[in-house]
Amino acid sequence: MRIVKxxxxxxxxxxxxxxxxxPNNYTEYSDTVQKIVDDVxxxxxxxxxxxxxxxxxxDINEDNILVxxxxxxxxxxEVDSHLVEVIRKSLANIRSYHEKQKQYxxxxxxxxxxxxxxxxxALDFVGVYVPGGKAVYPSSVLxxxxxxxxxxxxxxxxxxxxxxxxxxxPTTLVAANEAGINTIYKAGGAQAIAALxxxxxxxxxxxxxxxxxxxxxxxAKRAVYGYVSIDSIAGPSEIMVLADESANPRFVAADLLxxxxxxxxxxxxxxxxxxxxxxxxxxxxxxxxxxLSRQEIISKSIENYGYILVAENMESAIxxxxxxxxxxxxxxxxxxxxxxxxxxxxxxxFIGEYSSEPLGDYFAGPNHVLPTNGTAKxxxxxxxxxxx
Amino acid sequence: MRIVKxxxxxxxxxxxxxxxxxPNNYTEYSDTVQKIVDDVxxxxxxxxxxxxxxxxxxDINEDNILVxxxxxxxxxxEVDSHLVEVIRKSLANIRSYHEKQKQYxxxxxxxxxxxxxxxxxALDFVGVYVPGGKAVYPSSVLxxxxxxxxxxxxxxxxxxxxxxxxxxxPTTLVAANEAGINTIYKAGGAQAIAALxxxxxxxxxxxxxxxxxxxxxxxAKRAVYGYVSIDSIAGPSEIMVLADESANPRFVAADLLxxxxxxxxxxxxxxxxxxxxxxxxxxxxxxxxxxLSRQEIISKSIENYGYILVAENMESAIxxxxxxxxxxxxxxxxxxxxxxxxxxxxxxxFIGEYSSEPLGDYFAGPNHVLPTNGTAKxxxxxxxxxxx
Numbered sequence: 001m002r003i004v005k006x007x008x009x010x011x012x013x014x015x016x017x018x019x020x021x022x023p024n025n026y027t028e029y030s031d032t033v034q035k036i037v038d039d040v041x042x043x044x045x046x047x048x049x050x051x052x053x054x055x056x057x058x059d060i061n062e063d064n065i066l067v068x069x070x071x072x073x074x075x076x077x078e079v080d081s082h083l084v085e086v087i088r089k090s091l092a093n094i095r096s097y098h099e100k101q102k103q104y105x106x107x108x109x110x111x112x113x114x115x116x117x118x119x120x121x122a123l124d125f126v127g128v129y130v131p132g133g134k135a136v137y138p139s140s141v142l143x144x145x146x147x148x149x150x151x152x153x154x155x156x157x158x159x160x161x162x163x164x165x166x167x168x169x170p171t172t173l174v175a176a177n178e179a180g181i182n183t184i185y186k187a188g189g190a191q192a193i194a195a196l197x198x199x200x201x202x203x204x205x206x207x208x209x210x211x212x213x214x215x216x217x218x219x220a221k222r223a224v225y226g227y228v229s230i231d232s233i234a235g236p237s238e239i240m241v242l243a244d245e246s247a248n249p250r251f252v253a254a255d256l257l258x259x260x261x262x263x264x265x266x267x268x269x270x271x272x273x274x275x276x277x278x279x280x281x282x283x284x285x286x287x288x289x290x291x292l293s294r295q296e297i298i299s300k301s302i303e304n305y306g307y308i309l310v311a312e313n314m315e316s317a318i319x320x321x322x323x324x325x326x327x328x329x330x331x332x333x334x335x336x337x338x339x340x341x342x343x344x345x346x347x348x349x350f351i352g353e354y355s356s357e358p359l360g361d362y363f364a365g366p367n368h369v370l371p372t373n374g375t376a377k378x379x380x381x382x383x384x385x386x387x388x
Numbered sequence: 389m390r391i392v393k394x395x396x397x398x399x400x401x402x403x404x405x406x407x408x409x410x411p412n413n414y415t416e417y418s419d420t421v422q423k424i425v426d427d428v429x430x431x432x433x434x435x436x437x438x439x440x441x442x443x444x445x446x447d448i449n450e451d452n453i454l455v456x457x458x459x460x461x462x463x464x465x466e467v468d469s470h471l472v473e474v475i476r477k478s479l480a481n482i483r484s485y486h487e488k489q490k491q492y493x494x495x496x497x498x499x500x501x502x503x504x505x506x507x508x509x510a511l512d513f514v515g516v517y518v519p520g521g522k523a524v525y526p527s528s529v530l531x532x533x534x535x536x537x538x539x540x541x542x543x544x545x546x547x548x549x550x551x552x553x554x555x556x557x558p559t560t561l562v563a564a565n566e567a568g569i570n571t572i573y574k575a576g577g578a579q580a581i582a583a584l585x586x587x588x589x590x591x592x593x594x595x596x597x598x599x600x601x602x603x604x605x606x607x608a609k610r611a612v613y614g615y616v617s618i619d620s621i622a623g624p625s626e627i628m629v630l631a632d633e634s635a636n637p638r639f640v641a642a643d644l645l646x647x648x649x650x651x652x653x654x655x656x657x658x659x660x661x662x663x664x665x666x667x668x669x670x671x672x673x674x675x676x677x678x679x680l681s682r683q684e685i686i687s688k689s690i691e692n693y694g695y696i697l698v699a700e701n702m703e704s705a706i707x708x709x710x711x712x713x714x715x716x717x718x719x720x721x722x723x724x725x726x727x728x729x730x731x732x733x734x735x736x737x738f739i740g741e742y743s744s745e746p747l748g749d750y751f752a753g754p755n756h757v758l759p760t761n762g763t764a765k766x767x768x769x770x771x772x773x774x775x776x
Contacts, residue, residue, distance in 0.1 A: 022614075023614070097504055100494065100496065100506075101506070103491075106488065108488065114752070115739075116485055116752060116753055116754060118488075118489070118754075119728075119731075119737065121732055123765070123766055124732065124733075124765065207765045207766040208766045222613075222614065225610075225613070226410075226610065226620075226621055226763075228766060229763075229766035229767060232614075233614055340507075343507075344509055344512065345512075349507065351503075364502070364504060365504055366504060366506075375614075375617075377511070377512065377595045378511055378595040378596045378616060378617035379617060380776070385773060388768070
């Protein structure tokens with residue numbers, strides 16, 4: 001893994017590299033996506049089914065677009081019962097965390113008879129998009145559904161692509177059912193986002209669309225913003241570890257790779273005050289890569305978007321962390337709480353070497369839908385507030 | 389003012405009429421706006437100054453783009469001292485209301501040693517756009533600046549167009565100065581939004597842009613969304629009055645016109661259970677129009693987007709109010725609190741006949757930056773939450 005000295009120039013180069021991954025840079029697909037959106041808006045189901053045939057190779061129609069009770073039951077047979085247990089525990093953690101975010105209506109009066117207040121109520125109708133494809137995460141289902149549920153949204157529907165046989169990933173179905181959602185449509189891509197935004201004969205128009213997706217999904221969400229509300233437009237994942245000489249290099253390397261393995265566009269950055277740690281982490285990363293199953297993806301990610309930055313002191317390391325505003329930030333220093341106090345920009349902060357990022361991503365409770373690509377400077381993690 | 393029976397069909401027609409006013413329907417300007425945005429992004433000040441010359445006829449350069457201390461002092465000489473007093477009282481009300489919205493960081497621990505929390509901090513850099521043009525509202529300045537200030541944003545800058553002589557509206561300067569902001573740039577239109585989003589040699593890049601504006605400003609905000617955060621994209625203003633036979637027709641008519649006078653595209657709707665009230669309000673509106681100074685604007689607004697809907701009963705009147713999701717909703721009925729409980733979609737609710745909408749718009753304290761054109765179904769008023 002490349003090791004560079006942290007300077008204003010290296011930081012600038014790094015930021016430029018990271019921004020290349022932004023959905024804003026894929027405007028060559030904008031026209032295609034706009035056409036799909038307009039077509040579904042105008043022609044409803046007919047367009048939706050045609051695009052599903054074209055892109056997902058599946059024959060979907062009015063009669064089979066909705067996942068049946070039987071399909072959900074069948075999914076439980078296909079998912080390992082230990083995984084179902086983990087999904088249930090994780091669901092309890094996520095629910096408990098989000099309960100604490102709830103805001104309530106309030107009213108206040110003054111002696112002159114003025115009464116002012118704020119009425120907080122849940123949205124009426126939310127659509128959750130769940131991607132299919134390469135890597136399917138039941139956590140994505142839970143992280144999007146639970147805050148909407150906790151906010152009190154009564155009508156929540158889900159769309160997710162099916163394969164050519166019309167089958168939806170069973171863990172997605174199990175996770176949704178555990179979270180209490182069983183209105184699930186077999187629809188993916190830009191066409192599914194358009195269907196949720198404008199409604200078709202089969203899919204209801206919603207007020208807000210949330211959930212991750214590929215570049216077509218991201219651009220479609222951008223195109224329908226204003227007609228409906230959306231969560232922020234997600235870019236590829238990122239992890240930054242901020243560490244001093246006290247950090248365990250093997251732990252740091254493992255956590256860096258936990259994001260690199262997601263996607264060739266994912267980024268993994270170590271900022272450290274210790275050249276010794278920098279070198280040992282670089283070696284550990286190489287060792288891990290040779291052992292891991294997703295070798296090719298990891299290598300590309302590390303090669304293009306992996307950096308070890310060596311800072312002169314902790315102040316400049318922290319300042320770099322704030323400028324880069326990483327989606328995930330692990331603080332692995334002697335005094336992690338003191339460092340945390342100085343962090344202004346990050347999607348999620350993990351404190352201390354036992355707060356491994358994947359733990360937060362899948363299980364601990366805080367939301368894993370986080371601002372990427374420097375947008376932690378102005379966007380927040382998905383929360384109950386997004387559904388009121 | 390036209391009186392129609394409330395049915396599913398009339399509601400549908402009305403919603404179609406209102407949606408014609410949406411910024412989403414002015415895509416013929418999108419390319420022009422995108423060109424301006426790209427040009428300012430690429431060429432900075434040079435492009436910004438050229439567009440300012442072209443659109444505002446003003447010679448602005450590096451040396452005179454920033455409003456000076458002397459200009460602010462001069463503005464106080466030009467603004468009626470009674471207005472300054474009102475601005476100060478209004479500022480105190482707005483500040484006091486928004487203080488109650490503040491969210492704080494929290495942490496929680498469990499017996500197994502898990503510690504989870506949420507860190508809430510203010511954005512670093514906010515840009516507030518204040519329009520010039522036809523009608524200038526010091527309240528627009530306060531409503532955008534105060535929640536950012538209360539949230540704790542340290543760097544707040546303002547941009548507003550100047551006239552051909554390079555002069556900015558004095559009430560805008562006074563309101564900004566009273567709110568504690570004195571970094572004010574003479575820049576307006578799409579070019580000002582682009583300058584705030586990407587930075588130029590004179591104007592700093594911000595994290596979030598808020599504030600109202602014409603269609604070019606709205607489309608520019610849409611174009612830079614994702615590079616920075618924005619508040620929601622505002623459409624023309626709306627008022628709805630929900631009234632029964634107990635309402636005073638003269639009060640209702642006056643309040644309907646309080647929005648109609650803003651803009652030819654503004655909408656004013658009365659939903660009532662009483663045909664008698666419908667007729668008296670219609671007459672009162674006609675009387676007012678013949679007396680008022682902004683006659684032409686009001687007449688066009690009432691003619692195109694003014695409706696009196698007569699509902700069979702209060703349930704269907706409330707249901708129409710929720711479907712239309714008006715920016716402002718006045719409830720003028722015998723039991724306004726009971727009706728308020730059933731309102732799900734509205735930007736702001738005014739309870740009882742003495743809670744006149746303009747009072748809330750300018751003075752009472754709650755924010756007047758509200759979701760328009762049915763977006764109250766999924767967007768919220770501007771609040772302190774928007775700046776953390």
